[in-house]
Amino acid sequence: MPRLDETTQNEKVTAEASAAEVDGAIGGLDALDAPTSGPQRSRARRISAALLPPIGAAVLFVVVWQAVWATAWLPEHQLPSPSTVFDVFWGLVETGQVWEFLWTSVHRAVIGFVIALGIATPLGLLLARVKLVRAAIGPLVSGLQSLPSVAWVPAAVIWFGLTDTTIYMVVLLGAVPSIANGLVAGIDQIPPILPRVGKVMGAGTLANARHILLPAALPGYLAGMKQGWAFSWRSLMAAELIASSPELGDGLGQFLHNGMSLFDMPMVITGILLILIVGVGIELVVFAPLEKVTLNARGLRKS
Amino acid sequence: MAVALEKPVETDVAVRLADLHKVFGTGRQAVVALDGIDLAVRPGEFVCLVGASGCGKTTLLNLIAGLEQPTSGKITLTTSRPAVMFQEHALMPWLTVQRNIELPLRLAGVGRAERAAKVEELLSLVRLEGTGRKRPHELSGGMRQRVALARSLASAIQGSADGKHALMLMDEPFSALDAITRDLLQAELLRVWRATGTAVVFVTHDVREAVRLGQRVVLLSSRPGRVVDQWDVDGLTGSDELAAVDTIAAKLREVISSHAAA
Numbered sequence: 001m002p003r004l005d006e007t008t009q010n011e012k013v014t015a016e017a018s019a020a021e022v023d024g025a026i027g028g029l030d031a032l033d034a035p036t037s038g039p040q041r042s043r044a045r046r047i048s049a050a051l052l053p054p055i056g057a058a059v060l061f062v063v064v065w066q067a068v069w070a071t072a073w074l075p076e077h078q079l080p081s082p083s084t085v086f087d088v089f090w091g092l093v094e095t096g097q098v099w100e101f102l103w104t105s106v107h108r109a110v111i112g113f114v115i116a117l118g119i120a121t122p123l124g125l126l127l128a129r130v131k132l133v134r135a136a137i138g139p140l141v142s143g144l145q146s147l148p149s150v151a152w153v154p155a156a157v158i159w160f161g162l163t164d165t166t167i168y169m170v171v172l173l174g175a176v177p178s179i180a181n182g183l184v185a186g187i188d189q190i191p192p193i194l195p196r197v198g199k200v201m202g203a204g205t206l207a208n209a210r211h212i213l214l215p216a217a218l219p220g221y222l223a224g225m226k227q228g229w230a231f232s233w234r235s236l237m238a239a240e241l242i243a244s245s246p247e248l249g250d251g252l253g254q255f256l257h258n259g260m261s262l263f264d265m266p267m268v269i270t271g272i273l274l275i276l277i278v279g280v281g282i283e284l285v286v287f288a289p290l291e292k293v294t295l296n297a298r299g300l301r302k303s
Numbered sequence: 304m305a306v307a308l309e310k311p312v313e314t315d316v317a318v319r320l321a322d323l324h325k326v327f328g329t330g331r332q333a334v335v336a337l338d339g340i341d342l343a344v345r346p347g348e349f350v351c352l353v354g355a356s357g358c359g360k361t362t363l364l365n366l367i368a369g370l371e372q373p374t375s376g377k378i379t380l381t382t383s384r385p386a387v388m389f390q391e392h393a394l395m396p397w398l399t400v401q402r403n404i405e406l407p408l409r410l411a412g413v414g415r416a417e418r419a420a421k422v423e424e425l426l427s428l429v430r431l432e433g434t435g436r437k438r439p440h441e442l443s444g445g446m447r448q449r450v451a452l453a454r455s456l457a458s459a460i461q462g463s464a465d466g467k468h469a470l471m472l473m474d475e476p477f478s479a480l481d482a483i484t485r486d487l488l489q490a491e492l493l494r495v496w497r498a499t500g501t502a503v504v505f506v507t508h509d510v511r512e513a514v515r516l517g518q519r520v521v522l523l524s525s526r527p528g529r530v531v532d533q534w535d536v537d538g539l540t541g542s543d544e545l546a547a548v549d550t551i552a553a554k555l556r557e558v559i560s561s562h563a564a565a
């Protein structure tokens with residue numbers, strides 16, 4: 001019986017494969033190994049698959065609402081019919097008042113959000129990269145995330161009175177911790193090899209931050225922004241609802257507040273619907289596409 | 304006799320290590336990773352470093368790359384910046400293949416048109432024509448590693464601008480690949496090395512790979528890391544190649560088993 005080590009000794013040595021052979025083999029291997037993308041559905045089908053279920057659910061909701069109203073289980077001033085609410089809504093649209101409410105609230109939220117972004121980004125970078133800063137205020141910033149920012153309304157009113165400053169203050173305290181924490185999480189999950197690669201390619205601290213750290217942290221940063229937007233919108237509504245006064249102008253929160261004062265249920269429901277529409281709309285129009293592009297580019301999501 | 308007016312500039316080495324020491328930690332916990340390494344790599348030479356895991360191969364490359372500072376000793380580089388290729392491909396997942404390869408050029412401030420031309424050239428050198436717009440996650444492991452090779456080449460060429468020598472440091476770049484892909488990439492690397500004339504310091508724990516690729520194989524001992532022996536394996540084929548593999552593997556076993564006794 002031949003011994004194993006003898007066979008290895010006598011094994012014929014394969015000559016270096018010729019360049020052409022390697023060429024062909026590499027091409028074949030690439031074709032075999034490259035990950036394949038699944039079958040793509042047509043654009044129309046994807047859109048209808050995304051839109052039809054929520055529209056169906058909304059229709060079903062209105063039908064149930066109408067049915068419950070028809071049983072007259074609750075008095076009219078507590079549960080108006082869908083058509084009454086729609087009339088109030090349409091009235092707002094026709095007189096153009098709705099744009100005034102939307103503009104007042106949305107521009108406040110957007111300004112507040114942009115200021116929050118400007119504060120939270122350097123804060124997040126410091127928290128992520130400077131050990132002392134993280135040890136000192138890291139727990140506080142995470143903790144603030146779970147403190148509803150409405151809790152700041154009384155303090156802000158005492159400090160700044162019923163002014164825009166109060167409103168921005170509350171919006172900032174709602175959004176900054178979320179955005180900063182998102183950025184920290186995004187930076188924490190960067191594989192350490194990437195900044196090292198940057199360094200061996202000659203990137204200094206700033207170039208490394210710009211070309212490697214920030215783009216690598218983008219998914220976490222975006223998630224933080226999305227949550228930050230949701231928090232600023234909520235905080236804004238809470239602030240407008242509580243700190244409502246004529247000097248502050250008419251936002252959606254004030255509209256809701258007026259509805260409550262007038263005991264006008266159709267107005268209250270309209271207010272809630274408008275707030276919901278803005279919240280969902282910004283998420284769908286701004287954040288969902290951003291997130292999709294970011295994640296798809298990194299192969300982190302199957303579309 | 305003519306008087307040499309100019310300072311003698313070493314042009315016959317791509318990198319020279321003189322009595323290099325590296326100690327991690329201090330006092331009782333100190334780990335002597337490298338203990339007096341002397342090594343010179345000629346321009347265009349392909350040197351393989353072989354040693355058991357933990358013997359300081361990665362540390363040695365990190366020192367040459369400037370990622371860490373030696374405890375003592377001297378590193379003389381005649382390239383402005385050595386290129387490094389790691390075991391993981393370490394490509395930026397958000398950049399296309401093309402943008403990944405041109406990243407070292409962008410960081411060095413090379414203009415757009417020149418970058419595009421270089422990338423085209425490098426893509427065809429690693430046989431990835433037409434994949435420039437793909438992202439790393441759309442490629443196979445072997446393709447990603449070739450993109451990483453192209454990026455290191457871009458970096459090496461940039462580092463060898465103004466007449467300096469190109470140097471590539473490779474830390475077990477193929478060890479995470481399957482055997483078939485590894486075999487093909489070894490052939491590719493040899494072809495690319497011959498085409499570009501860059502010096503290579505290639506780290507591996509696979510003696511066969513070292514003998515197939517290298518012109519010279521350097522064996523390191525473990526803790527502390529020292530150069531135990533080196534062999535000229537340039538152009539060996541057939542039974543000579545097998546004999547060299549056997550000799551080096553035997554010496555490696557000897558070095559490792561001396562550890563069990565100690």
Ligand SMILES: Nc1ncnc2c1ncn2[C@@H]1O[C@H](COP(=O)(O)OP(=O)(O)O)[C@@H](O)[C@H]1O
Nearest residue numbers: 327328334336355356357358359360361362363
């Ligand atoms: N940052 C570090 N701190 C402490 N010890 C280290 C560090 N890096 C490496 N070492 C030690 O130095 C020795 C050599 O490590 P390394 O260069 O990674 O070996 P190899 O690449 O040959 O496997 C090992 O014993 C390792 O534990």
Ligand SMILES: [Mg+2]
Nearest residue numbers: 360361362474
């Ligand atoms: Mg290693």
